[in-house]
Amino acid sequence: MFQRAWGENPLAAVADAKPHPLPDRSQDLNPNAAWGRIQTRAASNDHRPWVNWLWAWKNPQPRKALAAIRFEPVWGAVVVSALTAGNTSAPPLRWESRRKAMLTLPKAARFDPAVDEKGQLKQIRLDMGQVISAMPRPVYPDSTWARTYNNRVPEISQREILVEYTAHPEARFHLPGGRTVPVARVGAAGRSGPIQAVRPADQRVTLRVVEKGTGRPVAVKLHVHGQAGEYLAPIDRHRIPNPDWFEDYSTDFAHQGIHWCTYIPGETRTNLPLGRVYLEVSKGFEIRPVRQVVRVTRATRQITIELEKVLPWRQQGWVSADTHVHFLSPPTALLEGAGEGVNVVNLLASQWGELMTNVGDFDGSTTFGSREAGGDGEYLVRVGTENRQHVLGHISLLGYSGDIIAPMTTGGPDESAIGDAVEVLLTEWARQCKAQDGVVILPHFPNPRSEHAATLVSQAADGVEMTAWGNLYGGIDPYSLSDWYRYLNCGYLTAAVGGTDKMSATTAVGTVRTYARIDPNEEFTYQAWKQAVRRAHTFVTYGPLMELAVEGRPPGSRIQMSATGGTADVTWQVASVTVPMSRVELIVNGEIRRSQAVRPDQDAGHWPVKLDRSSWLALLVRGHYYDKPEIIAAHSSPVMVEVAGTPFFAAADALTILEQIEGALAYLETVGTRAETAARKRMRLVLTAAHRSLHNRMHQAGEYHRHTPTQDHPEHH
Numbered sequence: 001m002f003q004r005a006w007g008e009n010p011l012a013a014v015a016d017a018k019p020h021p022l023p024d025r026s027q028d029l030n031p032n033a034a035w036g037r038i039q040t041r042a043a044s045n046d047h048r049p050w051v052n053w054l055w056a057w058k059n060p061q062p063r064k065a066l067a068a069i070r071f072e073p074v075w076g077a078v079v080v081s082a083l084t085a086g087n088t089s090a091p092p093l094r095w096e097s098r099r100k101a102m103l104t105l106p107k108a109a110r111f112d113p114a115v116d117e118k119g120q121l122k123q124i125r126l127d128m129g130q131v132i133s134a135m136p137r138p139v140y141p142d143s144t145w146a147r148t149y150n151n152r153v154p155e156i157s158q159r160e161i162l163v164e165y166t167a168h169p170e171a172r173f174h175l176p177g178g179r180t181v182p183v184a185r186v187g188a189a190g191r192s193g194p195i196q197a198v199r200p201a202d203q204r205v206t207l208r209v210v211e212k213g214t215g216r217p218v219a220v221k222l223h224v225h226g227q228a229g230e231y232l233a234p235i236d237r238h239r240i241p242n243p244d245w246f247e248d249y250s251t252d253f254a255h256q257g258i259h260w261c262t263y264i265p266g267e268t269r270t271n272l273p274l275g276r277v278y279l280e281v282s283k284g285f286e287i288r289p290v291r292q293v294v295r296v297t298r299a300t301r302q303i304t305i306e307l308e309k310v311l312p313w314r315q316q317g318w319v320s321a322d323t324h325v326h327f328l329s330p331p332t333a334l335l336e337g338a339g340e341g342v343n344v345v346n347l348l349a350s351q352w353g354e355l356m357t358n359v360g361d362f363d364g365s366t367t368f369g370s371r372e373a374g375g376d377g378e379y380l381v382r383v384g385t386e387n388r389q390h391v392l393g394h395i396s397l398l399g400y401s402g403d404i405i406a407p408m409t410t411g412g413p414d415e416s417a418i419g420d421a422v423e424v425l426l427t428e429w430a431r432q433c434k435a436q437d438g439v440v441i442l443p444h445f446p447n448p449r450s451e452h453a454a455t456l457v458s459q460a461a462d463g464v465e466m467t468a469w470g471n472l473y474g475g476i477d478p479y480s481l482s483d484w485y486r487y488l489n490c491g492y493l494t495a496a497v498g499g500t501d502k503m504s505a506t507t508a509v510g511t512v513r514t515y516a517r518i519d520p521n522e523e524f525t526y527q528a529w530k531q532a533v534r535r536a537h538t539f540v541t542y543g544p545l546m547e548l549a550v551e552g553r554p555p556g557s558r559i560q561m562s563a564t565g566g567t568a569d570v571t572w573q574v575a576s577v578t579v580p581m582s583r584v585e586l587i588v589n590g591e592i593r594r595s596q597a598v599r600p601d602q603d604a605g606h607w608p609v610k611l612d613r614s615s616w617l618a619l620l621v622r623g624h625y626y627d628k629p630e631i632i633a634a635h636s637s638p639v640m641v642e643v644a645g646t647p648f649f650a651a652a653d654a655l656t657i658l659e660q661i662e663g664a665l666a667y668l669e670t671v672g673t674r675a676e677t678a679a680r681k682r683m684r685l686v687l688t689a690a691h692r693s694l695h696n697r698m699h700q701a702g703e704y705h706r707h708t709p710t711q712d713h714p715e716h717h
């Protein structure tokens with residue numbers, strides 16, 4: 001046999017080329033068809049047009065010298081390509097199970113992660129074995145581990161390289177300059193040299209995470225590493241998560257690509273080394289995160305971590321949500337949501353050029369995790385769609401019933417397929433979603449920045465989304481806020497929501513999240529959550545939690561005052577077990593009216609605020625980890641106080657909104673790929689109607705303004 005069919009494996013021979021790791025993303029572009037195989041990161045190398053198979057025969061009488069070897073074909077021809085002889089203590093074709101070691105590079109040497117076409121590194125190779133992976137050592141603050149904060153990324157060593165390998169006991173490492181080191185000598189403790197052993201992870205341990213009080217196992221995010229900084233994944237999880245776009249939709253989180261975590265449903269089995277291991281466990285913003293050191297011995301069979309819920313927001317009717325997640329399967333999203341303490345994950349199907357994702361998961365009816373679907377009703381996943389247009393903008397259609405709202409993209413790349421016409425507007429998608437009982441969110445607000453102005457003016461959106469992607473430390477983008485403020489200043493109330501737009505393992509579900517308060521008379525269901533968002537009883541947060549009331553009324557409320565205005569009583573309460581807080585601020589009509597330093601973990605206060613014209617009021621919370629800059633860590637939806645005779649209106653803001661709608665019209669008229677005439681007329685009407693409604697208000701307010709050439713009108717001349 002020089003070639004084999006799939007599944008027909010030799011039982012006592014191996015191929016003449018050894019298995020090897022596959023080049024990863026740091027390498028050159030891989031051919032498209034190889035993408036899936038590359039995810040395995042391991043190739044057997046015995047499916048080639050010609051393979052020489054190697055047998056190792058033991059001399060049954062080792063004291064006698066061999067005189068000859070005779071081949072007697074049983075069937076067909078036998079090709080003998082080569083023969084060699086040697087002495088080994090163990091069968092020479094058999095390697096031992098995986099080990100780890102630390103390679104210290106010479107001073108001034110730089111680690112080269114590139115592998116050649118045989119999957120081999122330049123700086124470290126094995127003869128009778130293979131290097132599986134090599135990466136610069138993550139250096140964690142192990143001596144102060146329990147006092148440091150979760151998700152903090154390690155330093156990366158410049159000279160120490162963590163190497164995983166599998167080898168025959170008599171193999172040798174080959175280092176630059178022809179230097180070799182026997183594998184057998186690597187294990188020796190206390191020995192100096194360029195390669196040091198890392199304790200093997202060979203103690204099978206059950207890891208449990210339970211809720212304090214009930215002892216019930218709970219889903220969490222988990223990170224474990226050993227004394228060399230090596231990541232210790234559960235046995236059914238990625239040992240090497242892939243941080244690239246659309247390349248890892250398993251249940252991993254790779255913070256900044258280097259701090260690796262996974263999600264477990266409360267219990268998992270893992271292989272740990274003896275000695276100290278460092279655990280990090282978390283479950284959202286209401287439970288105190290844990291960093292803990294555990295000493296593993298041969299007697300360690302089980303490790304139990306207790307988590308304590310310390311902030312009672314959920315008990316008070318608040319539920320958390322991520323409005324924007326892609327690519328995960330619904331059950332994976334359910335696990336990650338539970339592990340992050342996110343009650344509602346909105347998983348959004350979409351189209352990306354010729355690629356359709358999660359479309360088979362959309363059925364317009366199932367809420368995964370609900371009681372009706374066999375879950376416990378505490379963590380929910382619902383598949384919606386993100387409908388996208390690279391110029392006009394994106395719009396997320398959450399939790400709607402019935403048929404999928406398609407096409408999900410229009411107008412060509414980089415969102416749509418080449419040649420797709422612009423046949424439907426964001427505003428029309430939004431209305432369709434509402435007709436199907438969905439919630440409409442403007443994702444990663446305000447970009448792509450164009451037609452959503454018409455959607456907001458038409459009051460077809462329920463929320464604007466503050467987005468995190470993978471950044472745990474960026475906070476709420478002031479640019480998103482200031483653009484949202486323009487619409488509030490003109491009286492268009494939309495809820496603030498938080499969504500991650502997770503598209504890779506570098507983003508954790510719920511990094512930024514929506515808190516929405518369910519009606520106290522209602523049970524928590526997906527339907528109740530939609531109602532809470534529509535009422536704008538929400539806040540967005542990277543960690544701090546809040547309560548805000550204006551005259552006893554929560555965010556999303558409208559309060560009437562007489563023409564003389566008056567004093568509004570603003571009360572607030574804030575708390576955080578993750579990012580430490582620094583200040584709270586009261587935003588009135590887009591400006592900071594009050595600012596007060598707060599304790600890092602919890603605080604409360606109240607302000608009397610004089611209002612002499614219509615005003616929206618919202619609470620902004622700042623905070624930061626000790627080694628990071630201050631961020632806007634949380635922001636509430638507004639309370640709208642209407643003072644009679646002073647409508648919400650800000651001319652400068654209204655003008656930019658109008659210009660944005662004019663931009664959308666200009667795109668339709670000029671470079672947008674044309675749909676048939678009826679569709680074009682229909683879309684034009686939608687945009688001009690939105691434009692007219694705000695434009696009329698502008699003229700009523702007696703505001704002079706300019707237009708772009710496409711929308712000029714005779715009143716100005």
Ligand SMILES: [Zn+2]
Nearest residue numbers: 386394443444
């Ligand atoms: Zn988007």
Ligand SMILES: [Zn+2]
Nearest residue numbers: 324326386501
């Ligand atoms: Zn998206």
